[in-house]
Amino acid sequence: MPNYRRAFVPGGTWFFTVNLLERKNTDLLVREIDLLRETVRAVRKRYPFHIDAWVVLPDHMHAVWTLPPGDADFSMRWRLIKSGFSRALPKTEYRSNVRKVANERGIWQRHFWEHLIRDETDFERHVDYVHVNPLKHGLVTRVIDWPYSSFHRYVENGIYPGNWGGDWELGVEEDD
Template sequence: MHYRRHYLPGGCYFFTVVTHQRKPVLTEQPTINVLRHAFQWVQKRHPLRINAIVILPDHLHCIWTLPETDHDFSTRWRLIKGMVTKHGQINTPIWQKRFWEHTLRDEHDLQAHTDYIYYNPVKHGYVLQPADWPYSSFRRDVARGLYPADWGGNPLLPDNLGNE
């Protein structure tokens, strides 16, 4: 199969990156710290805005916006994955060979994918509400006033009963 990526200068993209054989290693120490460092290192050399991100044990989702004259998200992912592989202190392969990307078309598409990212830890059963997951930019967006702190919480929790 010949997969063709859609490269758009200044584009906004949704990504899914998965670990090799879905091994739950991304939120373990020291891997999570190496992953954070890799993102910071790449951002300094190849600017990008991280609109939203969530890191789960076996995969991550994020939305990036690239500079107006730049479309090269593949190099950024190669560098991030390479740094984690080299410095993550895991003796087996860490990543699936590819990643999945989707070019976001408009504000509605961006909002739908951001909601998907933030709800993902709840969907997978790690937490009862997005604000409880530590490896996400959700709380950053709450502080910016983009989401209420209780967004995406389970309405059937005992402390939410009767408050509809």
């Protein structure tokens, strides 16, 4: 079993990728976007964090979060988001025997990928990656056309122009 090492930097900023267990032929995250949003709101109310960027795709999502000073527990927040979302759905998914024995749902991959943001350039690269992801996956032909993204907030705040993303180059070493 791999030895996962996580950086725990209180008040740090991280980039995350969180995947559904079965990524083929599913649109669960966008179909249940209201439930996902409500689950995130409930977790943020109990355990605050700042959403710097977020995109929800049909089968996975990317986010950049900043935790409050003195707090480094992003894992607990993701656990609560994933479990809260799962508990609210009917139990219709396939579950392996291993998941049945562990009394786990078959919705999410167990682990998520995280990267501690090192500096402003790293932050900008990862926020760009979050926002261009629907275009990268061929879900839209313009970034602004994807509704489940913080990109719209960035446009409203004058950070990106509405036509941003047409000549974007992949610069993040993350495999999704």
